[in-house]
Amino acid sequence: MIHPDVWVDDNCATPDKPAGPDGEIRSEKKPRAKVSRRTFLRIVGATGTATLLSRPRQVRAAWNAPRSDETAAMLVDTTRCLGCRVCEVACSRANGLPSPATLGQQSVFEEKRTTDQRAFAVVNRYKNSRNGRAPTFVRTQCMHCVKPACASACPVAALEKTPEGPVVYHADRCLGCRYCMVACPFKIPKFEYEKAIPYIRKCSFCISRLRQGKLPACAEACPARAVRFGKRGDLLEIARTRIYQNPDKYVHHIYGEHEAGGTGWLYISDVPFEQLDFPMDVGTTSYPDLTWPFLSSVPFVLTLWPPLLMGVYAFTKSRQKAAQVETKEEKETRHE
């Protein structure tokens, strides 16, 4: 039997307050249990630990999560981006990173660049298959997923989806296990391999600036208004309006609306996204939902295994005892 408390949101045993449900189970089961007190206590102990280790908090977290429409988000319109890379400079300045290669150098675009521990945002140049002349520029940075893989993967909650929307990193907790890097479908968290005391680095959506009422550095710097800050719901409406008003110009797809369960950064473009190196295989399921079936089976294993195994044990033990008695009797009859 699984105690319903395991599933009830308010009474969940988090590691902070583990004691709760134990006593209840005890008082409930004691009168009708036919097991010996010791066996019973063992089962209770194991069940208690089970409750302790189970994690209904995810349910709770999902329950109380702010509507993704209300969270901070960003809309990138690649048709507006000039490739000036002013946003890169602003980003590096805001984050205290080394300044990126000098602006105006076209050679920067010759190689496809990815974000790394020294650059949280990079702009890449692509051929525009539609007009053939002017290239298309695409910015890459953390997508700030609605339900981020990294945050659900982190064993110490060093990565966190804030109620405001940004996915932030708490360096003081990080073990450096790099599971966030394995989990992230956009390959965004980057590790300081070169350091003896390394951390994960990535875009924080300028959360400290947001909390001061300022715009993220890139959005403030963009001269072409290619990057627009707003609430996710509003930005989706703006994106849809632009596509609706220019049906021949835009691809009818808002990248990030559903990708990986939805992201905080949304993109519209006049070039199909697969031609711009956007990962098209990330699916529409949120990444935490991929591990949720497994994690939700944990309380079952923890609560059902102990009585089952103890039952098998009790059975084999009684059989052995019976066998011993038999052999004794046999010996006795032989003696007679």
Place this chain on the structure above:
Amino acid sequence: MNEAGKSRGTTGTWIREKLFMGLSWQEYIRGLFTPFGVVAGLILIVGIPVIAYRFAYGLGAATNLSQTYPWGLWIGMDVMCGVALAAGGYVLASTVYIFGLRDYYPVLRPAVLTGFLGYFFVVVGLLVDLGQPWRIPYPVIYSYGVTSVMFLVAWHVFLYLTVQFLEFCPAVFEWLGWKDVRRWAMKLTIGATVFGVILSTLHQSALGALFLMTPTKLHPLWYSPFIPIYFFVSSIIAGLAMVIVETTLSHRIFRDQIDPTRHVNIDSITLGLGKAASVVLFTYFFLKLLGIADGGHWSLLNTPLGNWFLVEMLGFVLLPCFLFAYGVREGNATLVRATAALTVIGIIINRLNVSLIAFNWNVPDRYVPSWMEMVATITIITLGLLTFRWIVNRMPVLHEHPEYPGIH
């Protein structure tokens, strides 16, 4: 302790008897210069500075890990394979204590010891791999990432290490001569076993569940929603095969430790374990078929990685399955032993496939471990073997303690 104190005499003789196996320290040092001792010593002379170098200059200097390949040989080999191959502890403990198959008692203690040391050195390997290893207790004492599979793994490895230590404690207390404590430790055994099986079920499968988050990075033939079940079922296979391999080796190497009475039934134990392994291997093969059918990936089998998948499935799952069955039927313990070795290799291939070879299959750059990564891994394995030998030479693992006869 008082009891022990009386029999112990002075500390000097105690050290000599317990630590130096009754030899004087000159004799003991001379005894270390066996071929195995020399090779192990050389490995440590190279390996320990390499590990020190990694800590001084960081992961980038010592490894070929990259932003695309955050996990390399240390996670793939030391952790993924280490945990799977340490499964003998829980498999044998449940066989003997829970299912009451007492015939397997003679191989239980070495299996539990292998399990305990396996996990211990998994943690050592993890310490070398973590960016900030001094924070390793954080998931347990400081910050709780309750939605993380890795959090589950961290807790379970920590708890299971404790449980396995408790399971092995009777041998330690017999060695130290602490009778009262030993009696108390024996009483914990069944509880520890049940708890150990639960923890193992969860974290063996959790190691697979880590990869549930990588549908776009792990090759579709290896990625499956069933991957936690695959990891759990194959850990049972790994446990059974490792017990056979480990029994075979220790009966060669520690011949002087074995009672003559035990030599007789070791073949029947091997055959029994082989029979179990055959059944579980077949189950595992069938489950894997279900996975391919579920994903509809039959066509991928005819690609280079698909062929490699077939090698793993046919050569290292189905073949040992039949060889075990055949060996058991013919009563051929030697064949069963060889098959167990083949199975162990198969498990290593599987874990390396999931974590390294079929991982990032669609990315142009490949990861090949650096020589320092390989040396560190070999060093950790050597340390594990040395610790195993140190304990087996002193504590009642392969033989009964003279003061506790007949309890086995």
